[in-house]
Amino acid sequence: MDARGSRRLVAPAGPPGGIVSTREPARVLALWCPDWPAVAAAAAADLPATEPVAVMSANRVLACSATARAAGVRRGLRRREAQGRCPELCVLQSDPSRDARLFEPVVEAVDATAPGVEVLRPGLVVLAARGVVRWFGSEEAAGERLVDEVAALGVECQVGVADELSTAVLAARHGTLVPPGKGAEFLAPLPISELSVEPSLAAPEREELVDLLRRLGLRTIGAFAALPAGDVASRFGTDAVAAHRTARGHPERPPSGRELPPDLTVEQRCDPPLDRVDAAAFAGRALAELLHVRLAAAGVACTRLLVAARTGNGEELARTWRCAEPLTPDGTADRVRWQLDGWLTGRSRDRPAVDLDTGIELLRLDPVEVVSAGALQPGLWGGVGDEDERARRALVRVQGLLGGEAVLMGVLSGGRGPAERITLVPVGDEQVPASDPEAPWPGRLPPPAPAMVLTAPPSISLLDDAGDAVTVTERGLLNEAPAHLRWGSRGWPVVGWAGPWPVDEYWWDPAAARTVARLQVLLDGSRALLVIHTSDGWKVEGVYD
Known part of the structure; x- marks a missing residue:
């Protein structure tokens, strides 16, 4: 289903016969706004919808508009190649805070129609389908109503429904309703690359896994699902096991069998009330650090976070963020900052931004779902989380200050001596070696290489x-x-x-x-x-x- 043309949902026919079980399946509804980083960037720059737009991160295309895609621009292209394919391309920089702030009106519209929204990332939300289906009568009617509410804001979206969260997200990208119990059949013909198309549901190494599976000859999700689970677990890592369960339509994250440890909720009374985004972000980071101290003491890590606030005039605000992996302190602080920015500056016309005369007087973080702390490994320097991503951000920041050629990284190349086997390329450029490392090199120095x-x-x-x-x-x-x-x-x-x-x-x-x-x-x-x-x-x- 989408808001660009026909609003009819594509629902593959289910099995014949009557009801075989009185237990209602816990279905998931996903709402996806295509190319949201490009849509938000164009809106912030007051560009028309027909303008070809590309959002860049580390000198590569992170997202692009439909017009740019029609001209040959694709995710992952370097800036020079993207502009070569589309000379009139408008290039804008990635800004997650801007994306979250402009997405808040969309979340407000969905939440007003179907309470219980969880934000996976700006541009993608999910919610339990049971309540909204009972209210509107059917999944088709519920999806059409949500599309209409979002379209009233001038935003295109698509809806998908399935038994499992990942399947529902992929169904939303195809505008499809997947019948109960048919998730694996829906996924089977899709290309294997679909398993890594949504980063909010996969580990950072998912793209490497998909590339390896493709080189092994597994072209579709169904071919991957046909592998024995034991072989996948013994050959690949934990994320591959999760991807394999997704491909088979198995439950991805079973409910936690343990009670939430007490006293994990953290809150802060703001005196004076917070009325500026920078002050709110500073308070949110301090509160995120306090939350993770309590989580570490309890031996758990958070995978679903409720960000709540109370304004000076008594209005209660709350939003739930769901993550594929346990949140790090930086990840928590980012989501708190995005949400506060959206509440303070990005709310819809029907529900305007928080009154700046009253501001936010109470801020609370509540871990809704936790997992064992073993899922969050400590970093090399004493922190936690994706150290590679933090290092990449730091390098890109230095590159922005000193120039594109100032920060280089080594790529394994062909050659006989150790110095010849290293090609230095700027960070963010395609890692192409100067010569083929797999070619025969007579006289090449045997291993080990010098340190x-x-x-x-x-x-x-x-x-x-x-x-x-x-x-x-x-x-x-x-x-x-x-x-x-x-x-x-x-x-x-x-x-x-x-x-x-x-x-x-x-x-x-x-x-x-x-x-x-x-x-x-x-x-x-x-x-x-x-x-x-x-x-x-x-x-x-x-x-x-």
Whole structure:
């Protein structure tokens, strides 16, 4: 179902016969606003709906409008390639706070029609279908009413209903009602890439899993579901097991069998009341840190969070956020900031923003659903959460300050020496090596690779027992066994060595031709070096641990 054309829901025919069970299935209704980051960015910039828009993050397309997609723009493209495909493309930067603030009127409209909304991310909400279906009479009628309410705000959306949350989200992306018990049949013909299309329901490594499954020849979700569960669990990680359960239509997150530990709710009275977004965000971060201290003390982690507030005129506000993985302190603080920003500045016309004369006088965080703290592993530096994502954000921030070419990362390339096997590319650019690492490279240094590669190799002297210089003959052999290595004013006895590995490079080009030989040397004291012999003599190219 969508608001762009026909409002008729596509409902595959269910099995014939009457009711076989008196127990009503716990169905889930998902409402999805396509390309929401691009829609919100265009609205904030006062751009018309027909303008091709792309939202960029780390120099790559995060989301794009339908007009841009028709011109060939796709998620993941670099900015230069996207603008090459669509020269009139309007490029805007990603802003999660803006997306959440502008999505609040949509959530308000859905919540006014069907209470109990849970926000997965800006642009996607879910709710239990039972209550809204009983009120409107059928799933089709409930979906059409929600689409009408959102369309009244000038926003397009699609609705899907299924037994499980992930299936309902995928059904919403296809505008489909999945009959009870038919989730696996609905998912079976879909491409395997659909398992990673919604990041709010998957672990960060889901895209790598999908890429691996595709390379293994599994093209559809049904092919993945046909694998034995034991084989998936033994070959892949925890997220693969969750994806496999989704593909089979099995329950994804069973209700917790334990009671919520007491005294986990945290609240803060705001005096004076909060009437600015920055002040509310500061208070929300402090409250998020306090919440996670209590969660850690109880040995649990939060997967569903209720953000509640009371205004100075007595109005009660509340919103539930659901997460695929346990929330980290930063993740909690982000959601609190987004929600407060939406309440203070982004509410609908029927329910205006919080009165800035009264503001928010009470802020409360309530963990609605918790899991064992083992699901949240501590980070390398004492924190918790996705350290790779935090590092990426920091690098992108530095890149914005110093320029695109100022922050580089290494990509494994082809070559014979260790320095040649590293290609430095700017953060956010496509990680393309300068040469194929899988191609045969005669004369390539065998493993292990040195732990440190020197960008400016210092000159050394390699001597035999008689104190004479050790060189490499025209046949690529050492003229004498090395016995001493001298580096500047210091020297060490050589207790072992391997090689040499001679390489005659670019012999067809007299200007670039060179002959080198590498040697692994073990010094007294368990220090190991990689040294290279050129026309200028011996130099240290790398150091082993």
